[in-house]
Amino acid sequence: MATPDAVPVDYDSNPDRYRSGARLSKAYSQADLYARVASRLTGADLVLDVGCAEGVLREAMPDTRLIGLDMAMTFLRTHPAPRVRASATAIPFQDNTFDGVTTLNMLYHLADPTQALREAKRVLKPGGVLIASTIARSDSPEFAAYRERPPSTFDAEEAPEIVRGVFDEVEVDAWDAPLVTLPTKASVRDYLLARRVDEEAAERAARELDVPLTVTKRGALLVARKLV
Numbered sequence: 001m002a003t004p005d006a007v008p009v010d011y012d013s014n015p016d017r018y019r020s021g022a023r024l025s026k027a028y029s030q031a032d033l034y035a036r037v038a039s040r041l042t043g044a045d046l047v048l049d050v051g052c053a054e055g056v057l058r059e060a061m062p063d064t065r066l067i068g069l070d071m072a073m074t075f076l077r078t079h080p081a082p083r084v085r086a087s088a089t090a091i092p093f094q095d096n097t098f099d100g101v102t103t104l105n106m107l108y109h110l111a112d113p114t115q116a117l118r119e120a121k122r123v124l125k126p127g128g129v130l131i132a133s134t135i136a137r138s139d140s141p142e143f144a145a146y147r148e149r150p151p152s153t154f155d156a157e158e159a160p161e162i163v164r165g166v167f168d169e170v171e172v173d174a175w176d177a178p179l180v181t182l183p184t185k186a187s188v189r190d191y192l193l194a195r196r197v198d199e200e201a202a203e204r205a206a207r208e209l210d211v212p213l214t215v216t217k218r219g220a221l222l223v224a225r226k227l228v
């Protein structure tokens with residue numbers, strides 16, 4: 001496979017695309033990724049959420065001390081304090097600071113996710129946990145005729161291998177299940193627009209696909225521990 005490109009970021013120029021996707025997932029998904037992550041971090045005293053956006057994880061774990069880190073100012077303004085503007089590749093905290101570090105649906109934005117994973121490991125305390133999530137190239141096969149999904153730098157197919165390059169102990173919690181049900185033609189179109197499908201293809205999918213439409217979600221949560 002040729003070296004994949006990082007997925008481009010548009011969060012400051014078009015924050016509503018992400019917001020629309022988050023709203024649709026919340027409304028129509030039977031799975032709650034953030035509750036799943038929160039349950040893995042029970043007992044953590046201090047968590048760093050790298051690529052925190054507007055605080056979707058913060059919302060799922062209101063009783064944990066959590067610092068949000070993101071590059072997009074538009075999102076950081078909304079994320080509750082404490083929060084910091086920085087890159088995942090240069091985390092402005094000392095070694096051995098956090099019990100948990102999360103990188104949820106964000107490592108595919110980096111040309112070299114390994115650099116960010118090394119930073120996450122550096123700021124974790126010994127015994128601390130990294131949780132990363134990502135989607136698979138084969139995600140949402142129902143939409144295969146309407147979009148091209150080039151490989152990214154951190155697809156679920158290769159993500160376990162990439163994380164194992166940095167952490168010794170890595171558990172993979174993968175899913176491949178009909179987890180989203182889109183009830184209307186408008187929700188099919190909006191769901192695709194939020195996933196960067198162009199307007200013409202999104203409209204065509206809405207016309208051609210029957211609703212309610214069940215979408216097969218494929219992805220993985222990677223739970224890695226820093227041993228020493």
Ligand SMILES: C[S@@+](CC[C@H](N)C(=O)[O-])C[C@H]1O[C@@H](n2cnc3c(N)ncnc32)[C@H](O)[C@@H]1O
Pocket residue numbers: 009011018022050051052053054056069070071072075086087088089103104105106109110
């Ligand atoms: C797809 S959103 C995911 C947001 C949230 N974690 C979630 O699961 O909904 C990706 C986030 O990563 C942030 N991001 C992208 N590149 C980054 C980098 N190099 N360092 C820190 N954050 C970054 C974006 O600004 C955006 O908020």
